[in-house]
Amino acid sequence: MDRRSVLIARSPHIQNQKCIHTKNVFSLLDLPVLEESYKRIKKHVDGCKACETALRDFELKIVETKIHIPKPQIDTETKEMFEREVSDLFRVFDLNEKERLKKRIKNRIKTIDTMGVGFIKNLASKQMLTTYAFGAVLFVVLKQFFN
Secondary structure (H helix, E strand, O other): OHHHHHHHHHOHHHHOOOOOOOHHHHHOOOOOOHHHHHHHHHHHHHHHHHHHHHHHHHHHHHHHHHHHHHOOOOOOOHHHHHHHHHHHHHHHHHHHHHHHHHHHHHHHHHHHHHHEEEEEHOOOHHHHHHHHHHHHHHHHHHHHOOO
């Protein structure tokens, strides 16, 4: 239940209301002044004593809650401690990010190295040497044939 609903439920004028439109009065607080429904409700409130009283009581309750509810404040020591801890955390995160970046770069270099070694192994494999020999023989035969 939101704050407005609680205040509406506790208001003695609303509980003893004589007008069925009293529940719509609270819409005036949220509606833009230029909107048609605002104008319609406002016109009714201006002419209905029960709705006018309900709205005035509700507005007073809102003012009272704003007066009696203090704004939360953090003492200086706690604020400084929080800022130090957050600063330390950001440094740790930054270091961790740098370490992760270094690891990723090292892994990529290892991958490239592994691929290079694998490529050279493939170039020197028995199957590739056979292919090179066949290519050389084919080249010589074709050169002899077309010359």
